[in-house]
Amino acid sequence: MKRITSKEEIPANMTDEEAADFWATHTMSEELLEASVTEDDLPRRNGRTKTISIRLEHDLIKRLQEVAAQKHMGYQTLMKQFLIERVYEEEKSVR
Known part of the structure; x- marks a missing residue:
């Protein structure tokens, strides 16, 4: 083949x-x-996510893309993971 x-x-x-x-x-x-495979090809969770707009510096996006590539994932997925982890840490410190 x-x-x-x-x-x-x-x-x-x-x-x-x-x-x-x-x-x-x-x-x-x-x-x-x-x-x-693009992120558009991946299955979406119906009703569980909401699309938002956020302005980020080009340098930060480039750095996120580089880290995401090393982890074999999309940079937006990586950003979401970072946000989830940080919010969890903040919630723990408030309690």
């Missing part, structure tokens, strides 16, 4: 039959597979 390492190796405008034949003999590399 041939391993695909870039999107350019995947033929464009294939019919369903052509795509089936192609993927029967090809597979995506782990790196390409991980890179192709």
Whole structure:
């Protein structure tokens, strides 16, 4: 089976039959597979989250993205995790 390492190796405008034949003999590399998944592809929790806007400095966003990449996660997910942890610590100190 041939391993695909870039999107350019995947033929464009294939019919369903052509795509089936192609993927029967090809597979995506782990790196390409991980890179192709976006946060929009991940399942969402209905009604449990709310979209907000927040202004952050470009440098902070870049730093968050670098840390998130090292942890193999999205930077917004990492930010949410940081917020959850910090709020928990604040709640503990108030009690």
